[in-house]
Amino acid sequence: MDQHSKHPSAAVVPTLRPTDFEVLGTQSSAPVLVRPSRSYWQDAWQRLKSNKRALVSLYLVIGLILFTFVGPLVWRVDPALQDIDQISLAPGADRRALVVEPFSAWDGVTEWQQSQGQSGLRVADSPNTQSVRLKWDASLTAGGYLVYRNIYEPEGMDSLGLPLMEIENPSQAYYEDRLDLQPDVYYYSLVELNDNGQPMGDYQMVTAEVRRVITVDEVIARNLVDDPSALMPGDEVMLAWHPLGTDYLGRDMLARLMAGAQVSLFIGLLAPLLFVSFGVVYGATAGFIGGRLDQLFMRFADFVVALPFLLFMILFQVVFGIGPGESGIIPMLVALVILSWPATARLVRGQILQIREEAYVSAAKLLGASNKYLITRHMIPNTLGVILVTLTFAVPTAIFTEAFLSFIGMGVAPPTASWGSMCNEGLKTMLTHPHELIFPAAMISITVLAFNLLGDGLRDALDARMRSSE
Amino acid sequence: MWLYTLKRLLQGVITVWFIATATFFGMHSVPGDPLSGERATNEVIRANLEARYGLDRPVTEQYFIFMGNMLRGDFGISYTQQNREVNDIIREHFPVSATLGLLAVLFAAAGGILFGALTALYRNRLPDYIIMFLVILGISVPSFVFAALGQLSLVNVNNVLGFSILPVAGWGTVGHMLLPALVLGLGTMAYMTRLMRSSMLEVMSADYIRTAKAKGLSPTRIFARHQLRNAVMPVITVLGPAIAAITTGGFVVELVFAIPGLGRYFVQAVQQLDYTVIMGTTVFYGAFLVFMVIMVDLVYSWIDPRVRLQ
């Protein structure tokens, strides 16, 4: 095309002599092809292969696809299976648990041997993750009691920690704590209250070291041991292994990430692909034909942009008759496609308008190029860069739209998992169980990274003007 | 030029009318009614309420009443904020969203053009890698995560320092705006950086740049006159919709930072099916958006004379 392009600055013109203008005579042979002829696509592929970052991103995309579709075949754990004994377990947490009898409510009277004969606030049974049983001596003067729990040792009346329960009946001198017990050391305190519910006197404190337990039934139901008949309370078993931990209902994070990938990638890839291609066709038509049609097309695009997304989201759910138990992915996809294309259309139209005025287009027109030729040879290759960037950015936008809908409670219906909704759930426990936020957020980041780099690589590979550079 | 602008404005009015109509009928075909509450209302009270809001008439009649009122600039009274006019709600809360959005767009455009140009210049070198890494981070974390993390780190910084460098939430001073605007503009900034980088790369290999170089034009001049000015085009194109999207889409940020913007009212209105507020905000935003698009087209033709306005 242009031999000078490798030396853009070689503009120094040497002094010319008359001999320079002599006729060379006809050349003896036709130019010899030193390299095999390559088509546009072969060329593009070659360039893509030589771009390391693009290649890495290609592997990442393949990896994601494998993770999404082959993953569930390898890691055969039901993403919907809940486990009440392993809620919000971090990866690598201690999985040992003591086998105990099934839980039954406490009458407040029976005590284990260790505490019999003791007075004051005491732990009345082996403290475990099922329950911590507290007992104390009923007070004749008190109008009630307030039980506190802390994970740090209290320093005074103001720092007793979490108020668990206000007991208004002074003769009830026991309390069974079951609230979110973790294998940890807890400091329980008791304060006596007067008839108006105001604290009186000092507090009593007792410590309880809680052990993780699992009931016999659960061990058998979850197949945690080979020989259930030999199982005895007091044995130690290992709970099921979750490489990435569990979520707020004890579901396996890895399995949920795989299940979520199907939803998020479905929305995140299909929606952008559909609305970007529609936007490209629409914008290109408007820009290329111009005139009245362009005006009409663009006003319609403005109209669509201004429609309230949330309202029409609900409307589509109604139109599609999203019944109970359905995830609502399809109406979300449709709403996204129908309402998101105008931005691409505008962008492409702008590009086409610009290119239409380019000199090379005028030249091609003068040479009698057909519209088809103009579109496929000039318009598309020259807008490809912008289109690919838009496309790669539409991927996270679509994933986030889904996440935003989850944030305001209008996303995929439970129990369907998606990375967006997992992020949203994880956000609430960001400090105490960071793994519930980090993993889905990381998956989104990896996806976005992969598609961005790939988009970059593709742009460089497909862009006609990039052919000879680098 | 003036004739063209006038024509566009006229078309804009028609577009807004279409938007209003579509939203009106769309809204009325969503099941549920704005008068229902967690407590069931008895028929008497219901009838009283329906009469008060004119809901006892057929939808088409309501449409014509609404259109008539709209032409007079009256959107009626909110269903959830029962003593406030929709006009008041827009008047009081839009400036908040707009101020925040404006700052966010400023951040986004300034940062985006700057970083985009930088990455293109230092293509495949360290600055490129660093900025692109940040860009990926900017676009791959949802805004609600950013908002929450941003606020949390601010609280901890304040706590460690023992005084507030910036307020955690609320509204009123520039201090209140900085963090929310940054969070709000981050995604757009990342997008603009990418767009700028891409179009800058294209421009850099364009024929006229080569020509300019060949003529021995000073690099500063080439950059400012030819490269930057041409590369900024696609960024300008997305600026219009971006302004609209940012000023209207700040719901998450407004919620997390307790900012009294219109975004919160709009999301709430849709969820509560507050007919008058939905219509008021949609028409208002629609008009705003259409206006922005017209502005962008005019600016576009001013920057790039080759794009002819007929």
Next chain:
Amino acid sequence: MLGACLDLIEFDMKQSESLPTTDPSSTVPAPGDRMTRAAARQLAIYAAVVVLALVVAMFGLNYLASLTSSAAGMSREAVDVENNIITSYLREEPPQMNSMRSSDAISSMVMAHVMEGLLRYDENSELAPGVAERWEQDGRTVTFWLRDDARWSNGEPVTAHDFEFAWKNVLAPATGSQYAFLLYPILNAEAANNGEVSTDEVGVEAVDDHTLVVTLETPIAYFDRMVAYMTFMPVNQEFFEQTNGRYGADADQMIYNGPFIMTSWVHGASMQLRKNPYYWDADRIKLDGIDYAHMTSDSNTLQNLFKDGQIVIADLTSEMLEEAMFQRWPLSQFMEGTTFYAEFNHRPDRLTRNLNLRKAMLLVHDPSELVNRVIKLPGYVPAETLFPRWVQGMDGSLREEYPLPPLQRDVEKAREHLQMALDELGLEELPPLVFLSSDTPVARIQSEYYQEVFRRYLGIELLIDRQVFRQRLEKMTAGDFDLVGAGWGPDYNDPLTFADLFASWNLNNRGRYSNPELDAQVRIAQSSLDPQERTDAFGEIHRIIRDQAVIMPDYERGYVYVTDPRVKGIVRHVFGAETDFTNAWIDADAGEEQ
């Protein structure tokens, strides 16, 4: 090529006078780098300009923001010791402050600070005299004697006419008040609200400025406990009429008779309350002002604001507890007084009409597991029945006087009931049931948990139908569900507010449960004046609801909250203001060690 040529010519013409005198390419060996450096220089200048422009823009924005400010004139500290003012927040913007039309908890809370009805709730959540000095009920007639030193914030006295006007206005059809039904015990009230009779016929009369006589439709035992609610608050007729229908829309569109007056209300942002000098009991009020400086329901934001020392009180999520304990914040607990439960659909065409099916489901349902291990929010307590813990019987808690066996999971028995249900229904297998759920995070967790419980123990498939507020109400009213997650909070301080919920005529009975036995007990509770008879009726209703498995109780909602140690006397009520600052005072020394 043509384009490039044209460019060239154009540039030549422009640049001809400033052609470089030296040959640039001969001195610089790497022209690409030179370009880059020049461009980078250019960019640096550009960046400087941008930063400058941003700074200028910021000053402009600062001015703009001050026009719509929430922080203007507000303290940025939680406790302003000097001015004796505290700063707090509102969960949402109050829809309006017109006591005759308001129906939500936030309005009710603010109203309790700026208005006062005939009766009010004191610091121990007991009824205390408000504008009424004393009152007396004699059969169908209730008489209130008003104190003569009660004043509006414009100095006018609060008279019995203000109450008469307000109550009649609530009932006027044109007002469209949602809570008009609260006044229905009054003679002719329902007919007036219907438009059948004029509001003049309603049994409320101001005999003189300080005596209000109410005639009831039938004698009821709990009327005095109702009048503390905001719907019964007074409105000054003269002022109301000059607001042109905007009464309660803004701070200056109201006059006040409560402990505080509202001096500013920036919608969606803030509210400012200052001590009311005209309040008859002003000596009791120790604070000079309350700033509600933020309006947000985001719990993380509120906790962050508290940690930053900008508000005096915040509810905590389980997430924040560890931090709270680490910071050694003083924590308290408060039960909101509402019960949440899953309601069965009892309509004839529904499977859940089958008693054995309902019993089977109730038998595998374990509220304790749900609350303690799944929801895990501090302050929540497992529910056992429709009646929350605070509901009183004769001497103590109604639930202790009429005890029910604890709800415990019994899978064996549940499966027996399920088999019986299948036999009765003539089914081999139960088709999936639809669980209608709201869009809140707790509802999401709960519905997923339910799904697992019923699948695991009974093999019943539950389909979750999650809907946004209005759409959910629509489906609830239409009966388009098998189970629906619901909750109920009290309207007035009497067990009847819960007890009549499943009466066949109650519109809030969304599952259309209908049982003549229960209806009969409700009628006794409504009409009887004998406390023992009423309490027995409540006990019976309590038993029927459990025996007939009308609902599956889930939890009673409560909060664990932290308060600024310098502020004492903050009270949280089930009735009246959820968070009551009227008895609060600042103890500046208390926070010293913090």
